[in-house]
Amino acid sequence: MLFKLSLSNIRRSMRDYAIYFFTLIIGVSVFYVFNAIGGQAATLEMSDSQYEMIHLLETLISGTSVFVAGVLGLLIVYASRFLMKRRNREFALYMTLGMSKRKISAILLLETLIIGVGSLFVGLVIGIGLSQLTSALVANMFEANMASYKFTVSGGAIVKTVVYFAVMYLVVMLFNSFVVTRMKLINLMQSGKKSEQIKLKNPVLCVIVFVLAAALLGYLYYQVGWNSVRIERNSALAIFAAGSAATFFIFWSVSGMLLRVLMSMKNTYFSGLNSFTFRQLSSKVNTMVFSMTIICLMLFITICTLSSAFSIRNSMNKNLNELCPVDHELVISYDTGIESEYDDITELCKDNGYDITADFSDYVNFTTYSDPAFLFADSLGDAFEDAQAMYSFLQYDTPEQLIRLSDYNALMELYGREKLSMADDEFIMLCNYTSMINLRNKGLSVGAERTVFGQTLKSKYASCQDGFIDISTEHINAGLIVVPDSVVSGEVPDTEYFIGDYSSDDKEAAEKAVHDGFDTAMRTLSANSSNEEGVYGSSNISGYGWTTKLEIKEAAVGLGAIVAFLGLYVGLVFLIACGAILALKELSDSVDSIGRYEMLRKIGAEESDISRSLFRQTGIFFLLPLVLAAIHSVFGMKFLIFFLQVFGTNSIASSVGLTASMLLLIYGGYFLVTYFCSKSIISEKR
Amino acid sequence: MELLKIQQIEKYYGSKSSLTKAIDDISFTVDKGEFVAIMGASGSGKTTLLNCISTIDRVTAGHIFLEGTDVTALKGKALNKFRRDNLGFIFQDFNLLDTLTAYENIALALSIQKKSAKETDAAVKTVSEQLDIKDVLNKYPYQMSGGQKQRVASARAIVTNPKLVLADEPTGALDSKSAKLLLERFRYLNKECGATIMMVTHDSFTASYASRIIFIKDGKIFSELSRGDNTRKQFFDRIIDVVTLLGGDMSDAL
Numbered sequence: 001m002l003f004k005l006s007l008s009n010i011r012r013s014m015r016d017y018a019i020y021f022f023t024l025i026i027g028v029s030v031f032y033v034f035n036a037i038g039g040q041a042a043t044l045e046m047s048d049s050q051y052e053m054i055h056l057l058e059t060l061i062s063g064t065s066v067f068v069a070g071v072l073g074l075l076i077v078y079a080s081r082f083l084m085k086r087r088n089r090e091f092a093l094y095m096t097l098g099m100s101k102r103k104i105s106a107i108l109l110l111e112t113l114i115i116g117v118g119s120l121f122v123g124l125v126i127g128i129g130l131s132q133l134t135s136a137l138v139a140n141m142f143e144a145n146m147a148s149y150k151f152t153v154s155g156g157a158i159v160k161t162v163v164y165f166a167v168m169y170l171v172v173m174l175f176n177s178f179v180v181t182r183m184k185l186i187n188l189m190q191s192g193k194k195s196e197q198i199k200l201k202n203p204v205l206c207v208i209v210f211v212l213a214a215a216l217l218g219y220l221y222y223q224v225g226w227n228s229v230r231i232e233r234n235s236a237l238a239i240f241a242a243g244s245a246a247t248f249f250i251f252w253s254v255s256g257m258l259l260r261v262l263m264s265m266k267n268t269y270f271s272g273l274n275s276f277t278f279r280q281l282s283s284k285v286n287t288m289v290f291s292m293t294i295i296c297l298m299l300f301i302t303i304c305t306l307s308s309a310f311s312i313r314n315s316m317n318k319n320l321n322e323l324c325p326v327d328h329e330l331v332i333s334y335d336t337g338i339e340s341e342y343d344d345i346t347e348l349c350k351d352n353g354y355d356i357t358a359d360f361s362d363y364v365n366f367t368t369y370s371d372p373a374f375l376f377a378d379s380l381g382d383a384f385e386d387a388q389a390m391y392s393f394l395q396y397d398t399p400e401q402l403i404r405l406s407d408y409n410a411l412m413e414l415y416g417r418e419k420l421s422m423a424d425d426e427f428i429m430l431c432n433y434t435s436m437i438n439l440r441n442k443g444l445s446v447g448a449e450r451t452v453f454g455q456t457l458k459s460k461y462a463s464c465q466d467g468f469i470d471i472s473t474e475h476i477n478a479g480l481i482v483v484p485d486s487v488v489s490g491e492v493p494d495t496e497y498f499i500g501d502y503s504s505d506d507k508e509a510a511e512k513a514v515h516d517g518f519d520t521a522m523r524t525l526s527a528n529s530s531n532e533e534g535v536y537g538s539s540n541i542s543g544y545g546w547t548t549k550l551e552i553k554e555a556a557v558g559l560g561a562i563v564a565f566l567g568l569y570v571g572l573v574f575l576i577a578c579g580a581i582l583a584l585k586e587l588s589d590s591v592d593s594i595g596r597y598e599m600l601r602k603i604g605a606e607e608s609d610i611s612r613s614l615f616r617q618t619g620i621f622f623l624l625p626l627v628l629a630a631i632h633s634v635f636g637m638k639f640l641i642f643f644l645q646v647f648g649t650n651s652i653a654s655s656v657g658l659t660a661s662m663l664l665l666i667y668g669g670y671f672l673v674t675y676f677c678s679k680s681i682i683s684e685k686r
Numbered sequence: 687m688e689l690l691k692i693q694q695i696e697k698y699y700g701s702k703s704s705l706t707k708a709i710d711d712i713s714f715t716v717d718k719g720e721f722v723a724i725m726g727a728s729g730s731g732k733t734t735l736l737n738c739i740s741t742i743d744r745v746t747a748g749h750i751f752l753e754g755t756d757v758t759a760l761k762g763k764a765l766n767k768f769r770r771d772n773l774g775f776i777f778q779d780f781n782l783l784d785t786l787t788a789y790e791n792i793a794l795a796l797s798i799q800k801k802s803a804k805e806t807d808a809a810v811k812t813v814s815e816q817l818d819i820k821d822v823l824n825k826y827p828y829q830m831s832g833g834q835k836q837r838v839a840s841a842r843a844i845v846t847n848p849k850l851v852l853a854d855e856p857t858g859a860l861d862s863k864s865a866k867l868l869l870e871r872f873r874y875l876n877k878e879c880g881a882t883i884m885m886v887t888h889d890s891f892t893a894s895y896a897s898r899i900i901f902i903k904d905g906k907i908f909s910e911l912s913r914g915d916n917t918r919k920q921f922f923d924r925i926i927d928v929v930t931l932l933g934g935d936m937s938d939a940l
Contacts, residue, residue: 270793270803279785599781602742603842604770605798606763 002103006110013087019587019677020079021119023580027072028123030576032154032161033131034061034569039154040135045145047508049551053142053558060566065164068573073168075577080112080172082584084179086591091180092188105177112176116169120162127161128153141313141561201256210253216246224639247628248293254624255285273605273613276596281617284589285624291585292625295578299629299667302574303659304636309567310655311644313560316473320556324471324549325415327507328360328514330498331470332544340541345498352521352528356498359514363500364414366407367493368469368480370399374452379429379479381450383443391439401494402452403469404485411469411499420465420482427457428482430467432475435642437464440479455487469497471547473556511548518546571662578625579670583677586618590678597682607683614678622671626663689882690716690739690850695748695758697734697905708734709745710905716850721876721883723896725925727932728888731905733854736886740852741769753849770799774843776853780835782827788838789814789823795842813845816879817871833864837871844881851875853885857892869895890929894922901928908932 010017038058046054094104132151139145220243259282263269269278285292330345342348344365349356357363377384377396388396409419420428429444431437441463448459468477502510522544600610637652644652697709708731716722726732737743739750741757750757752772760768774795775781782791789810796806814820817837822830830838836856843851853872857865873895875881885896893899895918901908909928913921 266803266807270797270806272797272800273794275786275790275794275797276783279783279790283785595781596783596785599783600798601766602775602777602781603795603798604766604773606766606770609798 002107003110006107006114009090009107010111010114013083017083017115019580019583019673020083021115022673023079023576023583024076024115024119025123025126026576027075027573028120028161028165029127029130030569030572031065031068031072031164032124032127032157033134034565035065035160036127036131036152036154036157037061037134037138037565039152039157040131041138041142041144043135043150043152044139044142046142047554049554050142050144050558053554053562054138056558057562057565060562061569062160064566064569065160068569069164069168071573071577073171075580076168076172077175079580079584080176081179082588084108084176086588088188091183092185095183095185095188101180101183104183105180108176108180109173112169112173116165120165124158124161131157138561141557141564143557201253203257203260206253206256209249210257213246213249213253216242217250220246221635225635243632244293244297247296247632248289250628251285251289251292251296251624255282255289258282258285273600273609276600277613277616280589280593280596280613281620284585284617284621288585291581295581296625296629296632298574298578299626299663300632300636302571302578303629303633303663304640305567306571306659306662307633307637307652307655308640308644309563309571310658311652313564314655315644316556316560319473319475320553323468323473323475324552325417326362326471326499327501327549328499328511329471329547330518330544331495331546333495333542334493335542340493340496345496348496348525349518349521352524354517354521356514356517356521359503359510359517360500361503362414363498364407364410366403366411366497366499368407368495368497369402369404369453369488369491370494371402371453371491372399374402374450375399376479379443379450379481380440381443381448383439386442387439400479400481402481402483402488404488405482406485408467408469408482411497412467414499414501417467420467422460422482422484424484424486425455425457426460426484427452428460429464430477430480430482431464432466432468432477434475436478440464450481452481452483453487453491457483457487469499471499471549471552473552507550511550515546515548571659572666575663575666579667582622582625583670583674586621586674587677587681590614590681594682610682611679614682615675618671618675618678622667622674626667687718688715689718689720689753690884691749691751692739693749693751695735695738695745695750697731697738697743698746707905709738711748712902712905712907713748714900714907714910716882716884718882719876719880721872721895721897722885723893723899724884724886724902725888725890725893725899725929726902726908730902732886732888732902735902736852736854736884739850739884740773740775741765771846772849774846774848774851776836776840776843776851776856778855778858780827780832780839780859782835782839782842784827787824787826788819788830788834788841791827791838792823792842792845795846799846809845810841813841816844816875817841831864832860833867836860836864836868840868840871840875844875844879849882851881851883853883855887856885857887857889862891865892890922890925893925894918899925899928901932903932 038054041051041054091104094107095101131154135152220239223239259278262274262278269275332345332348334340340348342351344367346356346363346365375396376394376398379400380387380396384396387394405420405422412419422428427450429440431440444459444461444463446459446462449456450459451457464479467480467482468475469480470477502514504510504513525541597610601607637656641652692712692714694711694713695709696707696711699706699708710731712735724732724735734743738745739757741760745758748758755768757765757768782788783794786794792810792813793806796809797803801809810823814823817840819834819837819841822834822838825834827835827838836859840851840853840856843853856872857868860868869892872883872885876883876897883896885892887893897913899911901910909931911921911924911928916924
């Protein structure tokens, strides 16, 4: 009996529940799809390091899932509470008929169960279907081969989805039961009869609050947009909190002022159905100030996360070609001031049983130097004090890295990049890390003097030149000084480099051969040394390492893909949540307003006018939080670009475009569904 | 001058097996400037008749002409436009938009007709004086009494200068004092402003304010009364006589 009642309740209020059910299904399927990525990736041909990346991605997704579950859980509780409020009259009827609260609880329990099981089932089916497509996406993102397509179902992901959602539904059930025990018959019965009360906020107060909130936002925008370097982690949180508060007050005051402003424009206000449209809108916004704030912030986070994630991925791939022109880089660093017994890495390897030149077609050996008396602080010149004030966290007492002009040009020959030339008393500053360039440029001018190893050199250029020596995917050269060969002659090298291209076409085999050979050579060197002389004997090696294009590429592509996936995951869930909250409110408002539209028809409003009014209401309602979120994002992105510079992100246009299209698809989708559902609700013949 | 002409209209509900004749061959005419009441017991078909005239419902057979236009032939947009430009409605439950102030409720009827804000303002001012609601113009429906609400609704109905004002049980939700006040206003609108009013009611007191009464029973015209030179009291007594004749549940309305 109870079951039948529950089922018929759901069927009857399908109109209200449809968007809730729809959202749950999307939530379940998104949850499954992302948690099943590991399983999908297993069907692909991948290298070990790519598997590691996928594994990392899986771990990160499972961590993120806890957060996502939290967001979805809150959404579900909000939605079910919202839908329950709409049924107060029905509960009142049950209670007047003598049904106990326990029974009402049981009905709600059953309803939640039916909806839960239904949405889980449908969501999982859709999720399993969608996740077949993610194989292709994973393959594309990680640049792996899709050898053969195989239909896969991830049992682990299913169990996880079911458990997480079961917990969420359980919370909803507990919550509902709690609400039922606190229901009072008199309140329930009166709940439907209360006619709408229109409270206009004090306009003066609204204007004051608006001005204050806007000023606060302006200040925060300035902080994140133009003063971002001073922001530390704690103050970033404080700025976000202050921004959230300002957002709330903007909505609060706008909801109070909006109508008055519109009302003062008499010709617009008293044109067509405008007065009705604006009133409807104003009452919606008035009751949704808090929700709108949350939605605005979620949209803001989504826009920033997605844009950053996509641009990190894009620039990762792009930089690879520019910043990693050769296959292999070996580096050995020495204790300062003590001369190595080997001329270069080639000789070191040869003497320890590995002929490194055999594995390379093209290569260069070179060294870099550092002058303990020429520090970062000295190199900045006049800009030092400014720099210290702005970037207090930098280490100003590290010696600058120096390279001989001839060595640098030899390397550029190998890299296929432009060579440099200069007079014997000049130096050239190289740097490609944007904020560092800005910092260093302040102290540079043509002829600016610096003393290196006791010699005074003049800057050839008024600014830093683009250049680097280490292969990477990021613009991370924070400063390297090219000096005339004569300046460092007789000085002890700081670091030795060996950089080159493999002779073999089988890059993976070559990488392994070089890796093994170099490793063996270093071990031999170490084994032949006596303990008194240090690990690497009289060579004074303090450390060594290597980087290869293959490693860099996989890491870069993998990192880009991980960031993109996580961004997508969080972004999708946030967008769904935002869309669902607005849609629920709008649809239930439409149900409440059926009578008003009926009325409009009776006094002769045309159907097209009514549709336009509804479209405007829904549109503005969806647009309001989006507009503020977009404005926030402009400055948020300005702040993030500062960090994205490391990844060489100069243009975020394409990733912003991609974000906008995702937003349009999901948020816009919710808008359209809401509009058409509302339209069918209000045109229903009673 | 003949304004409204009802020609042998019929309205059937239900299927062939269980047919209900809500209106069964009714014909009459209303002249310009008349104040007609239609009386009948619940279920007699009086509201159906009003709905058909107001184009909210469609007749099964017959024609309704308003100033020569056959409204039963109108469809879709033309129907909406016709209703908007020619008819004014007053409902038992006021049907004011609770989100709008009285002023805005009245103005809405004009702005739907795409009148300018200036014209609207002037018209609202005038009509609010006629209906004595100047001091509630900036109030919301929930801040007004039933009588005030109904007068605002009436103002909305006549502000567009409709050819015909249709009122469905306008006093049904009002206490007797408010009802009397409203009816005085109706008479004022009819006499001084020349509004043609057609009102459906089952209340004899309400009907006694009209200049002519059409009694309906079981979907047919049962009788008709003209006020002539009678005072309202005399007219009321004559109504009671007919109502007694009508019998049935109509007599509860005494």
